Amino acid sequence: MDDPSQRLLRRLLRRIPAGNLKTTLEKWGRLTAAQWRTIDFTQTKSSIVQMLAFCAENEFTMKHITELEMMYVIDNPNKGMWYAFQLIDPEADSQSLELTQFKEQFKSHLCELVRNVSVKIKKHTDEAVWIRIAWGDSYSRPNHLKPTYIVHHLQTPYVFVTGLSPKQRPLVSQALVLSSRYHAIKAANLSGRNLTAIRDLLMKQYQQVFPTRFPSPLSERNQSVSNPQIEREHAGHKENRLQMASETFGDGMLPQLQSSVYKLETKFRDRANQTMTEREEPFKCVVKFASTNLLESLKLCVSSGIASTPVTPLLSSIPLKGRNYFVITDNGPAPSSQMPLSQN
Structure with missing residues (x-):
């Protein structure tokens, strides 16, 4: 050895x-x-x-x-930071792609781009294809101490990557696009240390609750009454909060997403601070929400009344769009006091 x-x-x-x-x-x-x-x-x-x-x-x-x-x-996949990507614009035969074809084509395309590279591909029991890449260059052998790992479900457009440098990303992107029979790939703006959580969130593999005019099934699950008089007085508001929380974030065991990041690029608005308000360039800052289970925490805030309803799109877009990274900008030349925010 x-x-x-x-x-x-x-x-x-x-x-x-x-x-x-x-x-x-x-x-x-x-x-x-x-x-x-x-x-x-x-x-x-x-x-x-x-x-x-x-x-x-x-x-x-x-x-x-x-x-x-x-x-x-x-x-034990939850040892690093995973980033989600989405293949777009599939070819007509992309859904019929077999594992053997994918393996041969991925290795072939990547080896054409990089002279010294080691690729190992293994299919897991949950049908996910795991790819391990050790990178070298024209003058060095593959470095197995710093591998890249890729997880791809062949019949879906979703790819999850960890340990990938900006220099290596175009190489992996090209090899994935060609071997998966798509035309392009883009970042899904979703990341986290729990691979299962971001996969379930992006692929909607958790129990969702859809809007309904008849919330009785939900009320039947929440019949614990500590004070009947107070419960009768607030039953309508409480039922509405519970229903909206479940419709927005899902029900049962939710994906254990650990954070969500909002990058603000908006005008600064504060009548008490004219110096900052009159600046032409946008005010930039980053806001991050973090929790051991962010979706469960947000759902609890809504159902308990801590957060107002209806749920702001800034929060509801996490499960709806399967993202946890957002850029918020000014939208249009509206008056500063009425200028809405849009999410990119």
Whole structure:
């Protein structure tokens, strides 16, 4: 086993939590029965030393080590920041694309663009195609310590990427467009550390509630009454808030989106500060909402009355458009006191 393989294996073994190491290696299945029996999983440092020795003894190559890493990343995807993209303008036969065709074409197109690149593609049990790319250039071998991971469901236009630099993005975009039989790709303005959450939000894979004039099913689920007199007095307002919260953000288990960012590029308006108000250039700032589960938090604010109803488009656009990055600009030459805001 060469030095790059040893460095990658050592780093990977340190990343895997001690409690998960045995299960991960079992799933990998590359060690012999005799080697397996001698590993002491109660001592993390000892097990790492033993693993390094066994892998060298078995003459494992980079192919075997990246297989282990890919297996771990697929089972534990929430270790980095994921960015969503959307393929647009499909060709007529894009829906009939098979995995074998996609794999061959993606590798072929990317290798034509980059001389030294290592590509590994694996289909997961949920039908997602996982792609691992280690980048090199004309003068260096692929760097397996800083790979790019891509997740793509072949029958959808959605792509999720982590570990991709601005320099590499055009290369991946071109390879994806050509191999998926689309004509272009664009950023979906959605990102987060929870891959499942941003996938479910973008692909609408969560329980949604649609507008209705008959909210009785919702009222039946919310019949806990602590004070009947107060409940009767406020029943109408409460029912309306609950219905609007569910219609806007969904019901049941919501995708665990962790943040939403609003970039403001608007005129500054404050009668007490004429210096800033009279500036011709727009006032720029960034507002970020963050929570362990942002959609659930916003839904609670609406249903409890903390946030007003109807829900502002700035918040309702998160689940409606499947985005968590917005640019807010002035819209048209209306008077400053009445000038509306638009979302791009």
